[in-house]
Amino acid sequence: MANAYDFKLSDKKGNEVCLADYRGKVLLITNTATACGFTPQYEELESLYKRFKEQGLEILDIPCNQFGGQAPGSDEEISEFCCTKFGVSFPQFKKSEVNGENALPLYAWLKGEKGFEDFAPNHPLTPILVEMFDKADANWRSSSDIKWNFTKFLIDRQGNVVARFEPTHDLGDIEKQISALL
Numbered sequence: 001m002a003n004a005y006d007f008k009l010s011d012k013k014g015n016e017v018c019l020a021d022y023r024g025k026v027l028l029i030t031n032t033a034t035a036c037g038f039t040p041q042y043e044e045l046e047s048l049y050k051r052f053k054e055q056g057l058e059i060l061d062i063p064c065n066q067f068g069g070q071a072p073g074s075d076e077e078i079s080e081f082c083c084t085k086f087g088v089s090f091p092q093f094k095k096s097e098v099n100g101e102n103a104l105p106l107y108a109w110l111k112g113e114k115g116f117e118d119f120a121p122n123h124p125l126t127p128i129l130v131e132m133f134d135k136a137d138a139n140w141r142s143s144s145d146i147k148w149n150f151t152k153f154l155i156d157r158q159g160n161v162v163a164r165f166e167p168t169h170d171l172g173d174i175e176k177q178i179s180a181l182l
Contacts, residue, residue, distance in 0.1 A: 003159030004029075007106040009062070010094040012075040017093070019106070019159075022058050026181045027155035028174070029060045029110065031098045031146060033070035034081050037125055038150040038167045042086035048175055049090045055182040056157070059090035064098050067149050071095060098146045107146065110153045114164035115144035123168035156181050 004027060005020040019027075028048070033039060049059050063078045065071040071078060075095055082088035098107040118141070119126040129148060133140040140147070150167035154177055162181070165174055 004106070004109075004155045004161070005159040007104075007109065009060070009096075009104065009106065012079050012092045012094055014094060017091075022060075023159070024157050025056045025058045026052075026157055026178060027058050027060055028152055028178065029062065029106075029155065030150055030152040031062050031064040031107075033064065033067065033149035034078055035072060036068070036070040036149045038148070039070075041150050041167070041171065042082055042088055044171045046086055046088050046090065048171070048178065052178060052182060053090075057178060057182060061088070061090060061092040062098070062104070063092070063095040064146075064149065065095060066097055066099055066146075070149055098151075110161060110164075111144040111146065113161035114153060116141065116147060116166070117164070119147075119166050120168040120170065126168050129168070154178065154181070 005023050007019045009017050009019065011017050030045070032042070045059055049057065063071045063075070073081070078095065079092050082092065096104050098104065119129055133147065148167050152165040152174065153161055154163040154165070154174070156162050163177055
């Protein structure tokens with residue numbers, strides 16, 4: 001696959017969506033969860049979306065239940081929660097896996113383009129995540145796997161991955177990088 005536009009996803013109702021439909025847009029693709037310490041990021045993401053949608057930003061929300069079972073419920077329940085609690089209006093897709101045998105092909109490609117670098121050192125949840133991963137696997141840092149909910153990939157208008165942001169990354173910095181691409 002050459003770029004993000006070569007992939008397809010299922011929307012929250014199960015309809016196939018070609019990412020080529022987003023050609024020429026800046027994309028922020030994120031795996032999300034509704035019962036996570038990072039769930040309040042929905043509010044900040046919606047704010048970004050409202051500010052930059054008219055300039056060509058699309059946020060693609062892919063709920064994932066692989067991290068602590070923190071995305072329980074059906075696609076409809078997840079969507080209702082996000083709309084009611086955070087006013088989410090950006091596209092939401094079918095709950096999917098981002099790691100392992102059943103990972104979306106899009107995520108296999110994204111992880112191949114931008115591997116894990118590290119969690120933000122100044123974020124209050126970083127020590128908790130690092131301790132949890134150190135206990136589970138001493139080599140976790142060397143894997144490109146998605147580590148947790150709200151990992152984000154920034155895609156430029158040509159469909160190329162330009163950045164990967166772990167959930168601890170400052171959303172203000174993400175906004176600056178989005179703005180530079182718009």
